[in-house]
Amino acid sequence: MRNELFDQAKxxxxxxxxxxxxxxxxxxxxxxxxxxxxxxxxxxxxxDAERAQLRKMQNHLDRLS
Incomplete structure (x- = not known):
């Protein structure tokens, strides 16, 4: 099953x-x-695996701002 919110976040x-x-x-x-x-x-x-990726995304966004 696809996580639409995860895909949108990416x-x-x-x-x-x-x-x-x-x-x-x-x-x-x-x-x-x-x-x-x-x-x-x-x-x-x-x-849990998606959350780990989301944390990496959040860290990346923090570096951009």
């Missing part, structure tokens, strides 16, 4: 990363905020 983090690197135009602050919100939302229904 997409938001990718978008924030691309915005930070200039590959995508847009407001970096908004992209990071949206990604952090998506990561936070995904935690509740995630497996």
């Amino acid at each position: 997409d938001f983090v990718l978008h924030a990363d691309q915005t930070a690197s200039g590959k995508t135009s847009g407001d970096l602050t908004h992209a990071i905020s949206a990604a952090k919100n998506a990561v936070s939302s995904a935690f509740a229904n995630s497996t």
Whole structure:
């Protein structure tokens, strides 16, 4: 079974990363905020392995901001 919130969090983090690197135009602050919100939302229904990945995503977002 796919965890849709986890998949969305990955997409938001990718978008924030691309915005930070200039590959995508847009407001970096908004992209990071949206990604952090998506990561936070995904935690509740995630497996332990997914949570470990979400923590890495959160750390990556913290470095971007």
